[in-house]
Amino acid sequence: MQVDEAPLEKAFDATIGAGDRIEPRDWMPEKYRQTLIRQVAQHAHSEIIGMQPEGNWITRAPSLRRKAVLLAKVQDEAGHGLYLYSATETLGVSRDELTRRLIEGKQKYSSIFNYPTLTYADVGSIGWLVDGAAICNQVPLCRTSYGPYGRAMIRICKEESFHQRQGYELLMTMMRGTDEQRAMVQESVNRFWWPALMMFGPPDGDSPNTAQSMEWGIKRHTNDELRQRFVDMSVPQAEALGVTFPDPELQWNEERGSYDFGEPDWDEFWQVVKGNGPCNTQRIAHRKAAYDDGAWVREAALAFAAKARADEND
Amino acid sequence: MNDIHIQQDAEDAHDNAYAGLLSNDAHWAFGTDFEDPLAGVDTTIPDGLDAAELAQYCLMLGDDALVYAHRLSEWTSRAPDLEEDIAIANLALDLVGQARLLLARAAAADSSIVPVLPEGSPVPDEDRLAFFREAGDFRNVRLAETPNGDFAELVTRLLVLSTWRLAIFERLVGHPDAVVSAIAAKGVKELAYHRDFAGRWFVTLAGGTSESRRRLTDAMRAVWPLIPELGEGTDTERTVGVDPAAVALEVGVVLDQVLAVGGMTAPDVPGLARVRGRAGRQGMHSEALSRMLAEMQVVARAHPRGRW
Numbered sequence: 001m002q003v004d005e006a007p008l009e010k011a012f013d014a015t016i017g018a019g020d021r022i023e024p025r026d027w028m029p030e031k032y033r034q035t036l037i038r039q040v041a042q043h044a045h046s047e048i049i050g051m052q053p054e055g056n057w058i059t060r061a062p063s064l065r066r067k068a069v070l071l072a073k074v075q076d077e078a079g080h081g082l083y084l085y086s087a088t089e090t091l092g093v094s095r096d097e098l099t100r101r102l103i104e105g106k107q108k109y110s111s112i113f114n115y116p117t118l119t120y121a122d123v124g125s126i127g128w129l130v131d132g133a134a135i136c137n138q139v140p141l142c143r144t145s146y147g148p149y150g151r152a153m154i155r156i157c158k159e160e161s162f163h164q165r166q167g168y169e170l171l172m173t174m175m176r177g178t179d180e181q182r183a184m185v186q187e188s189v190n191r192f193w194w195p196a197l198m199m200f201g202p203p204d205g206d207s208p209n210t211a212q213s214m215e216w217g218i219k220r221h222t223n224d225e226l227r228q229r230f231v232d233m234s235v236p237q238a239e240a241l242g243v244t245f246p247d248p249e250l251q252w253n254e255e256r257g258s259y260d261f262g263e264p265d266w267d268e269f270w271q272v273v274k275g276n277g278p279c280n281t282q283r284i285a286h287r288k289a290a291y292d293d294g295a296w297v298r299e300a301a302l303a304f305a306a307k308a309r310a311d312e313n314d
Numbered sequence: 315m316n317d318i319h320i321q322q323d324a325e326d327a328h329d330n331a332y333a334g335l336l337s338n339d340a341h342w343a344f345g346t347d348f349e350d351p352l353a354g355v356d357t358t359i360p361d362g363l364d365a366a367e368l369a370q371y372c373l374m375l376g377d378d379a380l381v382y383a384h385r386l387s388e389w390t391s392r393a394p395d396l397e398e399d400i401a402i403a404n405l406a407l408d409l410v411g412q413a414r415l416l417l418a419r420a421a422a423a424d425s426s427i428v429p430v431l432p433e434g435s436p437v438p439d440e441d442r443l444a445f446f447r448e449a450g451d452f453r454n455v456r457l458a459e460t461p462n463g464d465f466a467e468l469v470t471r472l473l474v475l476s477t478w479r480l481a482i483f484e485r486l487v488g489h490p491d492a493v494v495s496a497i498a499a500k501g502v503k504e505l506a507y508h509r510d511f512a513g514r515w516f517v518t519l520a521g522g523t524s525e526s527r528r529r530l531t532d533a534m535r536a537v538w539p540l541i542p543e544l545g546e547g548t549d550t551e552r553t554v555g556v557d558p559a560a561v562a563l564e565v566g567v568v569l570d571q572v573l574a575v576g577g578m579t580a581p582d583v584p585g586l587a588r589v590r591g592r593a594g595r596q597g598m599h600s601e602a603l604s605r606m607l608a609e610m611q612v613v614a615r616a617h618p619r620g621r622w
């Protein structure tokens with residue numbers, strides 16, 4: 001039976017137009033569903049892969065307080081992944097299926113996590129700059145058109161703001177420490193500044209999906225708008241911290257009321273996106289090992305639950 | 315569960331947008347507001363308690379928590395599924411929290427045990443003890459330091475350690491030292507959850523698949539030789555704490571119950587030998603501990619004057 005989708009599409013467009021939310025049981029265009037699955041899955045994968053670079057320093061945290069804060073932060077990211085995979089489940093794709101797509105390289109995650117963490121200051125830089133950039137990207141998503149995604153984002157954004165502040169606070173504390181610690185902070189900020197700017201995606205001219213996503217209310221600002229907002233926000237924070245950003249072109253523009261800044265290395269960006277970043281292979285191998293090593297446990301839990309159900313039915 | 319001890323020292327109150335940053339922020343995913351378990355607790359050592367012995371005792375319990383928390387934290391991003399990853403991080407967080415309080419108590423009771431750092435070093439006592447002691451000065455039982463195996467090993471070891479620690483903490487709630495008593499009261503709730511988590515997974519793996527049962531059997535063979543050491547108390551434990559021998563029976567009963575529900579039998583294996591009578595409590599460890607500490611301590615030791 002051929003359903004006439006025209007009235008459904010009209011209702012959908014009206015909902016979006018009014019700024020209301022689409023809920024799982026509402027009709028939605030197949031392309032909207034697919035775009036959402038891609039975006040939310042990519043976000044969920046980013047949370048989970050994002051546990052690795054910082055998790056790399058949990059066992060070496062230099063104080064017990066920092067160890068606890070870092071453990072809790074990385075744990076939060078697992079929780080974020082969990083909420084987001086739940087949101088994709090409402091679109092008809094299981095966590096298991098998405099994890100396989102990730103491991104098989106069919107879905108992506110944020111490229112920032114393909115950079116290595118080389119010193120403890122990186123925990124601070126990631127909190128400040130990476131979680132900070134993520135917040136700029138994600139706060140508008142709290143108003144995204146798909147209900148379950150928007151609600152997950154509200155929860156996530158609250159926690160991300162804490163992540164950002166704990167990172168900044170770590171760097172601030174280190175800056176009050178020794179010369180070696182101050183040098184460590186500056187070196188780390190130098191490494192993470194450009195990758196953080198790349199987190200907003202390619203320049204608007206090279207971002208083919210942006211227009212459609214904005215029309216659907218899945219995306220609410222262009223990459224370049226968000227990048228500018230992030231730079232404007234970060235410069236005074238860097239000054240308060242006592243570090244500089246490695247960009248000679250960074251300069252206040254009175255006319256625009258914004259900072260001018262240099263161009264990230266987009267060639268490097270595309271290399272990392274296409275799988276050739278410093279840690280792409282390592283991150284996926286790590287995730288695959290955890291998934292494969294845990295298979296027998298997940299099977300055992302399923303078998304045990306099935307037996308328990310069978311006993312109940314006896 | 316993960317009460318993060320977040321403090322803000324007075325000098326921290328720099329006047330920028332981030333002032334007041336970490337003062338009791340409730341934005342943790344799975345956390346709660348921090349309640350200082352020692353708030354209002356009298357920290358003077360009661361008459362009749364030997365302060366040096368009390369410090370040694372707190373080191374023993376603190377090191378068990380610190381060292382096993384390290385092993386648990388190694389599971390982060392490696393657990394069988396996200397729910398377990400989150401749960402294991404909670405276990406580690408609880409134990410790091412217990413370790414901090416116990417090491418701080420040890421240092422306060424006997425400052426002579428705290429490693430000396432360069433003049434003016436801002437490193438707090440709990441971190442001096444955690445990061446600047448040699449392996450031979452650690453007082454944890456060897457079971458806490460054994461390198462991680464598979465998930466069945468995690469479940470089995472956690473079951474044994476949490477059952478045993480819970481039995482001791484339940485008795486320590488009535489300890490004459492108000493600090494130890496308060497730490498125990500908080501820890502009892504945490505350890506009850508740890509034991510429950512381990513017990514449920516133990517039964518699940520026992521009744522799951524032939525593969526999970528085989529792995530659980532192997533895990534028990536690996537963990538069981540380290541159980542007798544848990545019950546062999548030291549004079550310190552007997553005089554200022556809880557004699558582990560006194561809880562051995564109770565621990566055995568709980569373990570037998572869990573094994574019975576899972577239809578598992580305890581392996582018939584001898585306890586791991588001591589070295590001229592010494593084991594973990596006397597600073598005689600396995601090779602694994604110094605390797606663990608090399609990793610745990612590397613950043614802190616590189617910056618003895620560092621501020622974190």
Ligand SMILES: [Fe+2]
Nearest residue numbers: 047076077080
């Ligand atoms: Fe997150």
Ligand SMILES: [Fe+2]
Nearest residue numbers: 077131160163
């Ligand atoms: Fe985060």
